[in-house]
Amino acid sequence: MPQLFSPRADRRLRLAMGLGAAALVVLALAAWALARSDRAWGVGVAAPQPIPFSHAIHAGSLGLDCRYCHATVERAASAGMPTAETCLGCHRQVWSVSAQFAPLESALALGSAVPWSSVHRLPEHVRFHHGAHVAAGVQCSTCHGPVEAMPRTVKAETLSMGWCLDCHRAPEAAGIALPASPTAARHEHYGVEVSPLTRCSTCHR
Ligand code: HEC
Ligand code: HEC
Ligand code: HEC
Ligand code: HEC
Numbered sequence: 001m002p003q004l005f006s007p008r009a010d011r012r013l014r015l016a017m018g019l020g021a022a023a024l025v026v027l028a029l030a031a032w033a034l035a036r037s038d039r040a041w042g043v044g045v046a047a048p049q050p051i052p053f054s055h056a057i058h059a060g061s062l063g064l065d066c067r068y069c070h071a072t073v074e075r076a077a078s079a080g081m082p083t084a085e086t087c088l089g090c091h092r093q094v095w096s097v098s099a100q101f102a103p104l105e106s107a108l109a110l111g112s113a114v115p116w117s118s119v120h121r122l123p124e125h126v127r128f129h130h131g132a133h134v135a136a137g138v139q140c141s142t143c144h145g146p147v148e149a150m151p152r153t154v155k156a157e158t159l160s161m162g163w164c165l166d167c168h169r170a171p172e173a174a175g176i177a178l179p180a181s182p183t184a185a186r187h188e189h190y191g192v193e194v195s196p197l198t199r200c201s202t203c204h205r
């Protein structure tokens with residue numbers, strides 16, 4: 001077969017193809033890193049709120065307990081969010097003149113919940129339970145960071161499946177001592193799964 005391209009053109013084509021392939025690999029790696037970056041999970045990003053609420057003032061300076069506003073965190077799946085009454089109990093006395101509090105007054109008048117936005121929502125298919133974690137001695141700050149120092153609430157951890165599993169695989173590494181399960185030794189002996197904490201159905205319905 002006669003040569004269609006000069007050896008020089010051939011070399012150039014090979015070089016271009018090599019560079020193209022390298023560029024694709026670099027792009028794929030960058031996309032992979034970006035998808036796994038904290039930013040892609042919304043870490044450190046605040047949400048617009050009906051009222052510019054500050055944990056730094058209320059849980060920090062004023063020293064209010066988390067449970068004052070998140071009343072069900074020790075017993076229920078959901079931590080619970082403050083109602084208009086919770087805020088107005090104080091804000092009828094202090095700062096009450098500010099127009100900032102209008103959303104509280106209308107929630108109170110309508111008997112509806114204050115429309116706080118969330119920065120922590122997990123997908124529908126994931127199950128989470130605050131009470132179980134608080135009872136096991138996991139601190140709020142382990143999952144939410146230093147909330148009492150935040151002027152605007154942001155997510156401190158990705159809350160990705162990998163992040164949950166890091167602790168569920170070895171809670172003792174995170175400083176959490178679980179009571180020894182009477183069935184654990186038997187499970188270990190027969191070689192079946194020891195910890196239900198890593199089972200899919202623990203977190204997925
Ligand atoms: C005076 C009431 C009050 C106290 C005390 C308080 N919070 Fe909150 N918290 C709120 C309000 C209001 C919001 C919604 C507005 C916002 O996100 O800033 C909120 C939101 C949050 C969120 C984000 C919820 C979501 O859906 O993304 C977390 C996490 C949180 N609080 C943790 C804490 C922790 C931890 C403490 C104790 C250190 C605490 N809070 C103390 C009122 C309070
Ligand atoms: C093991 C990690 C973990 C711990 C410990 C933890 N949280 Fe959460 N928190 C989460 C996750 C995950 C969500 C999102 C839940 C969802 O979307 O179902 C959340 C959501 C919240 C919310 C929004 C309302 C809700 O329940 O969805 C508040 C408020 C909150 N947490 C406060 C607290 C406080 C206060 C403490 C400590 C007493 C605490 N959390 C301890 C992981 C944790
Ligand atoms: C225990 C009493 C108390 C409760 C409950 C309380 N606050 Fe406050 N709040 C205060 C005080 C005191 C200040 C003034 C702090 C200062 O000037 O340093 C303040 C300040 C504020 C400010 C103005 C500061 C700023 O960030 O610009 C807003 C807005 C506010 N609170 C909203 C709320 C909301 C929303 C709730 C309910 C989730 C709430 N507060 C619950 C006592 C309270
Ligand atoms: C720092 C450690 C830690 C992290 C992070 C953590 N967990 Fe857990 N989780 C535990 C421990 C410890 C238990 C066991 C509590 C017990 O059995 O007493 C538990 C139990 C559970 C349970 C069972 C609750 C029940 O009803 O018995 C669910 C569901 C769960 N975790 C979901 C999650 C999800 C989803 C995440 C991530 C968003 C997460 N956990 C992050 C430590 C953690």
Ligand code: HEC
Pocket residue numbers: 122123126159160161162164165168197198199200201202203204
């Ligand atoms: C400790 C809790 C936990 C356990 C155990 C767990 N998951 Fe998840 N899973 C999550 C959380 C949280 C998310 C949502 C965040 C994310 O996508 O990483 C999730 C997301 C997923 C998704 C959706 C991923 C996506 O890209 O949307 C799939 C599929 C999934 N899990 C499958 C599994 C399977 C299969 C198992 C068992 C081998 C399992 N999970 C065990 C917490 C858990």
